[in-house]
Amino acid sequence: MEMGSLRHTLRAKTSQVLRQKQIGRIKLGQLFSLPEPEFRKLIKELENDSLFKELVSKWKVVGYRKFSGIRAPLTVELKDGLIVSSDTFDLQSLLYQNPQTAPLLQKIGQLIGEDRFNKLLHGGVSVKQIERECRLTPKETEIFKDFLNRFELEKLTSGGSVSSPTESIPSRPARAFKIASIEREGDELVIYPHLKEDYLVKGKYSINYERYEQLYRKRNLASEKLNRISKIFKMLNLVNRRTTTIYQIIHYIKETQSDYLYSGDPGRLRSLTRRKLARRIGVHPSSITRVMTNKSINTPQRKEL
Numbered sequence: 001m002e003m004g005s006l007r008h009t010l011r012a013k014t015s016q017v018l019r020q021k022q023i024g025r026i027k028l029g030q031l032f033s034l035p036e037p038e039f040r041k042l043i044k045e046l047e048n049d050s051l052f053k054e055l056v057s058k059w060k061v062v063g064y065r066k067f068s069g070i071r072a073p074l075t076v077e078l079k080d081g082l083i084v085s086s087d088t089f090d091l092q093s094l095l096y097q098n099p100q101t102a103p104l105l106q107k108i109g110q111l112i113g114e115d116r117f118n119k120l121l122h123g124g125v126s127v128k129q130i131e132r133e134c135r136l137t138p139k140e141t142e143i144f145k146d147f148l149n150r151f152e153l154e155k156l157t158s159g160g161s162v163s164s165p166t167e168s169i170p171s172r173p174a175r176a177f178k179i180a181s182i183e184r185e186g187d188e189l190v191i192y193p194h195l196k197e198d199y200l201v202k203g204k205y206s207i208n209y210e211r212y213e214q215l216y217r218k219r220n221l222a223s224e225k226l227n228r229i230s231k232i233f234k235m236l237n238l239v240n241r242r243t244t245t246i247y248q249i250i251h252y253i254k255e256t257q258s259d260y261l262y263s264g265d266p267g268r269l270r271s272l273t274r275r276k277l278a279r280r281i282g283v284h285p286s287s288i289t290r291v292m293t294n295k296s297i298n299t300p301q302r303k304e305l
Contacts, residue, residue, distance in 0.1 A: 031238050032245070032290035036177035039242065043199060046235060051228055061212045062236065066203035067247045069254070073192045101147050108134050108144070121151065149269040153257065153305060179246065181298035182254050182261055189254050189261055189300075199243050200250075205236040245291050248281040253297065253305070264301040 034042070046052060055062040109117045111134050112125075119125045127148065131141055180200060181192045193200040216226070252272075254261065259268040278285040297305045 028238060028241055029287075029290065031242055032287055033293070036179070036295060040199070043239060046232070046239070049232070051225070052232055055229070055232065059212070059215055061208050061215070063206045063208070064203045065206045067200060067251075069251060070191050070193065070200050070203075070247070072196055072198075072201045073194060100143050104140055104143055105147065108136075121148075145271075146267060146269070149271050150266060152271060152273050153253075153269060177294060178296045178298065178304075180250055182250070182300060184262060184300040189258060191250055191254060199239075200247060204240045204244055204247075207233055207236060242291060245281065245283055245287060246295075249277065249288065249292060250297060252277060252280055261299055264299070264303075 031039070052062065105117075108130065112120070112130060116125055120127070120130060127145070130136075131144070136144060178194050179198075180194060183190050183192055191200070195201075212229075221229075256270055256272050259270070260266065274285045274288045278288055299305060
């Protein structure tokens with residue numbers, strides 16, 4: 001009887017822990033999906049809270065830890081960093097950047113079918129297998145791989161859906177947030193956020209839990225205030241997850257695509273999929289999609305990614 005009761009208690013506790021983790025994931029997913037202006041508004045409201053200010057200025061419990069390779073912009077480009085873009089990934093415009101690309105992709109699409117072509121774009125079909133099946137020449141293989149590299153890079157930063165190459169979907173104007181530029185300064189690539197008071201400039205929040213515990217014991221804080229502080233800490237950690245993920249995405253693009261960013265030569269683009277990037281920074285691929293939707297990054301050549 002006691003053993004059965006113990007098992008029931010353990011199952012109940014395990015179930016509770018799983019529910020809490022699931023709730024945490026839902027909240028994080030919602031925060032990752034929040035449009036950039038709303039996310040910045042949330043940060044502003046959080047930092048304007050009197051208790052947050054007390055934790056920063058009076059108690060020195062909360063501070064900022066700067067991201068490496070980020071510099072504050074000298075000027076602000078465009079009001080609020082907003083530009084006009086498309087709310088879907090515009091595959092059509094990508095097809096016609098190189099006049100040789102469209103007929104080659106039409107040839108491949110006709111040979112392997114629309115379903116397999118779409119799977120190919122999302123990493124579901126081997127590129128080498130397609131090359132063999134379609135009997136691509138070395139020149140065609142080069143054009144095809146260049147297209148896939150461009151596609152993965154733009155898909156990575158656009159966060160939008162992909163239209164079929166056989167369809168024509170008119171783009172609708174949407175407000176994309178230009179979050180940063182990657183600039184070339186001598187032999188160095190530097191990330192410049194587009195707003196001077198940007199969270200990328202400030203860095204992520206750091207919480208000194210040891211100092212907080214000492215103050216808590218010394219001041220004997222009321223339970224209501226403790227609950228408020230606990231909620232602030234949880235929100236800071238959630239915000240950190242999103243800001244750190246965005247920083248890691250930009251930083252990793254800067255590192256892996258450095259040859260392209262220095263030269264502006266599309267032929268120097270390297271293959272970079274969401275799945276590969278997600279593994280690199282330790283998040284689910286869907287998090288990359290959520291957090292980069294309707295955001296853009298400028299290259300040193302003033303091209304938008």
